[in-house]
Amino acid sequence: MLPRLKQLVDEIAPLHSKLILLIGSPGCGKTALLLEFAEQAHVSVMNLGLKLGARLARLPHKQRRLQAGHLLREIADEHASGDLLLVDNIELLFDASLAINPLDLLKRLAHARRVVAAWPGEHxxxxxxARLIYAETSHPEHRDDSLAGVIPFFIQT
Known part of the structure; x- marks a missing residue:
């Protein structure tokens, strides 16, 4: 699986949107694959929930919604290694109080660099x-997005 991911990351460099989503059921090895790829590429994996959560916690609740996208771009710029950004633990982006579209934010990050992110939902x-689903329909964090503009990397268990 790792050689296939490395090849795909190399192939997407000239594309306009360079977002690869690792998609698979919980426990299938998305994080392990990201960490293995990071070790081979000599980069680190950004724990988005930890990094963004720490910065959002410093802001008043009303400002979080307005600043989330800006803070994410700032963190990505600080964390990226050249034109590569590996991202895990993106669940915070789905917080309904932030009122943002997580997939759109990731796509915007992928215009400037290659982004490989673990998708916490399902396909x-x-x-x-093809659709990307996060949470059940009745859940406040529910998302149902098209795969358009995304390069899926399916992980089978």
């Missing part, structure tokens, strides 16, 4: 095509 095929 479903539907009547409108």
């Amino acid at each position: 479903r095929e539907g009547s409108t095509g």
Whole structure:
């Protein structure tokens, strides 16, 4: 799996949107693959929840919604190794109080650099095509997004 991911990361460099999502069921090895890739590439994996959460905690609740996207770009710029950013633990982006679109934020980061992120939700095929799902429909953090502009990397257990 690692050689295939390395090849894909190399191939996406010239694309406009350079976002690879590692997609698989919980416990399938997304984080382990990210860490193994990071070791081979001599970079580190950004724990988005930890980094962004620490910065958001310093802000008043009303400011968090307005600053989340800006803070994420700032953290990504600080953490990226050249044109590569590896991201894990993105669940904080789905917090309904932030009122942001997590996938759009990741796509915007991927215009400036190659981004490989572990997707905490699931993939479903539907009547409108492939979808990325996060949380159940009745949950306040529920997301249902198209795979458009994303390069999926499926991990089977």
